[in-house]
Amino acid sequence: MESVLIGVDQSDxxxxxxxxxxxxxxxxxxxxxxxYVVNWNPFGFTTPEDNEHRSAxxxxxxxxxxxxxxxxxxxxxxxxxxxxEALVHHGKPSQVMADLARDRGLDLxxxxxxxxxGLREAIFGSTASRLVQHASVPVMVVP
Amino acid sequence: xxxxxxxAGIDQAIDDVFGPFATWLxxxxxxxxxxxxxKVPLIVGWLVxxxxxxxxxLRFLNxxxxxxxxxxxxxxxxxxxxxxxxxxxxxxxxxxxxxxGLGNIAGVAVAMSLGGPGAAFWMTLCxxxxxxxxxxxxxxxxxxxxxxxxxxxxxxPMYYLRDGLAEIGHPGVGKVLSYFWAICILFxxxxxxxxxxxxxxxxxxxxxxxxxxxxxxxxxxxxxxLFAIAAGAVIIGGIKSIARVTEKIVPFMGVVYVLACLVVIxxxxxxxxxxxxxxxAGAFAPEGIxxxxxxxxxxxxQRAAFSNEAGLGSAAVAHSPVKTDRPAxxxxxxxxxxxxDTIIVCNMTALAIIITDTWNDGDAGTLxxxxxxxxxxxxxxxxxxxxxxxxVVLFAFSTMISYSYYGMKGTGFxxxxxxLAENVFKVVFLLFTVLGAAAGLKAVITFSDCIIFLMSLxxxxxxxxxxxxxxxxxxxxxxELREGRIEVVAPEERIGGSST
Numbered sequence: 001m002e003s004v005l006i007g008v009d010q011s012d013x014x015x016x017x018x019x020x021x022x023x024x025x026x027x028x029x030x031x032x033x034x035x036y037v038v039n040w041n042p043f044g045f046t047t048p049e050d051n052e053h054r055s056a057x058x059x060x061x062x063x064x065x066x067x068x069x070x071x072x073x074x075x076x077x078x079x080x081x082x083x084x085e086a087l088v089h090h091g092k093p094s095q096v097m098a099d100l101a102r103d104r105g106l107d108l109x110x111x112x113x114x115x116x117x118g119l120r121e122a123i124f125g126s127t128a129s130r131l132v133q134h135a136s137v138p139v140m141v142v143p
Numbered sequence: 144x145x146x147x148x149x150x151a152g153i154d155q156a157i158d159d160v161f162g163p164f165a166t167w168l169x170x171x172x173x174x175x176x177x178x179x180x181x182k183v184p185l186i187v188g189w190l191v192x193x194x195x196x197x198x199x200x201l202r203f204l205n206x207x208x209x210x211x212x213x214x215x216x217x218x219x220x221x222x223x224x225x226x227x228x229x230x231x232x233x234x235x236x237x238x239x240x241x242x243x244g245l246g247n248i249a250g251v252a253v254a255m256s257l258g259g260p261g262a263a264f265w266m267t268l269c270x271x272x273x274x275x276x277x278x279x280x281x282x283x284x285x286x287x288x289x290x291x292x293x294x295x296x297x298x299x300p301m302y303y304l305r306d307g308l309a310e311i312g313h314p315g316v317g318k319v320l321s322y323f324w325a326i327c328i329l330f331x332x333x334x335x336x337x338x339x340x341x342x343x344x345x346x347x348x349x350x351x352x353x354x355x356x357x358x359x360x361x362x363x364x365x366x367x368x369l370f371a372i373a374a375g376a377v378i379i380g381g382i383k384s385i386a387r388v389t390e391k392i393v394p395f396m397g398v399v400y401v402l403a404c405l406v407v408i409x410x411x412x413x414x415x416x417x418x419x420x421x422x423x424a425g426a427f428a429p430e431g432i433x434x435x436x437x438x439x440x441x442x443x444x445q446r447a448a449f450s451n452e453a454g455l456g457s458a459a460v461a462h463s464p465v466k467t468d469r470p471a472x473x474x475x476x477x478x479x480x481x482x483x484d485t486i487i488v489c490n491m492t493a494l495a496i497i498i499t500d501t502w503n504d505g506d507a508g509t510l511x512x513x514x515x516x517x518x519x520x521x522x523x524x525x526x527x528x529x530x531x532x533x534x535v536v537l538f539a540f541s542t543m544i545s546y547s548y549y550g551m552k553g554t555g556f557x558x559x560x561x562x563l564a565e566n567v568f569k570v571v572f573l574l575f576t577v578l579g580a581a582a583g584l585k586a587v588i589t590f591s592d593c594i595i596f597l598m599s600l601x602x603x604x605x606x607x608x609x610x611x612x613x614x615x616x617x618x619x620x621x622x623e624l625r626e627g628r629i630e631v632v633a634p635e636e637r638i639g640g641s642s643t
Binding site: 038040042043044045046047048049050051052053054055056058059061062089090091 | 234290386545
């Protein structure tokens, strides 16, 4: 059975990617891995106050991602009767997704073209284009 | 009434009140004993002996563990469950940005003007010994940290003194020492972490805007008010973005500062052997230095301790929220702090001042502090002091923000997280920002030194009590490391570590 990683966030493009991916998965009997990555840099500079609350903040970020981002996406897969696993990670989105696809031997990565990080991505390039450049498996970008 | 004092006289009026107060405090706190004809303040002995003790007690782990410390910071031992948590790198970077401040730039200049080039040698030795002290205190801060019901993590001397000493059967002593330290950090936050920072940042702003002719000359208080507004926006107004931006720019400015020092050194590269020779000669056979060897040693140690804060316990607060299940790991990482702060950054300042021979200028003593570093920079490029001014303002500001946080942790411990107490502290803190900018360097530095001594008093006493606990923790960890029970995490499993 082939499996596909679908990278999601809160953007419309990501919902489109999920809808597209779930439809292909249903037709081809693929397994779906839904992944949301909280942008986080282990070498980023933080204030002492940030550090004090970091652990609690992380829990909140994960809880929020599970209910607000992952749950609606998993619902889409369930509706279509597609087998689906969901993961929330912290790190650099393109890197985490590429690593997951490689380590788990997945066959394809599907992501939306424009994520929800707006201006910053516009200046520094998007997760999608980084994935296209670096991932070791084929990447499908949904407009 | 302040309104009746003419504007130009406000600085003088503040100094007139603050100066005698600082001198009075000095006479009480600083008990100096005469050794070989020179008065040695006990603070110096207290800090040095502690550094020596832990360096030997931990069998030179500060040197032997250097590589392991770097590996930890690079994330070689960070497991996947630490994803999204505070990393060793982040804990170290946060602590360093609180530590690297005006002590590295202005404090070192003071040491050069009073103790000559030899002071740099003693400063470096103090940094080396400080690595051991820092190792011990930061390990304890992680071991005895508190995780509150809301998930926030706090640690520091107040907790390891109270709970660590209780654990080994001295709850009474622990309680006294922890409260004493918490009170001291309140004042430490006001003095070295605040007043001294704004004092020297103000001095440099005056210098680059025209010196005596500057609009700001005699208006240090005005610069202080501006600093207080910016700091107030963060600590009272809760505008965290200012603090976050500062945290991001400070490391960059640190690199710029070190590069600027290197430029000064490279331009005078033919003088380098002479400068290094002067450091060694000055350390053991100083000429024209008050107090000879001991005089140079005292200022070197004093200013290095002021800069790297080893034994004070302040940085332990910043190291405590790191994600690790082995407190020893953060001990190793923390040992890098005096290395970066004193052995690298302080020596850069020292070399820039020695190599340009500015320490030898007739007015070096009166110029003091930041003015001397600025002059050393100026000899190479006339606009360098402006770069210095930017660096100084940022270093000062980030140190103030860090110390306001340390002070708040002290208030929280003393008054059970009372909002009122925290707010009172914040207001007093900002008042001292203004006070520091207005008062003279001597008064501010005397006041700061007194507080440092008081902070180290309780903290170091506690470290001695906990010496066995400290050694056991490091020994156990190293044994596990040797037996391979603590393994290097494979590159592809490191968080954010592998490249794709």
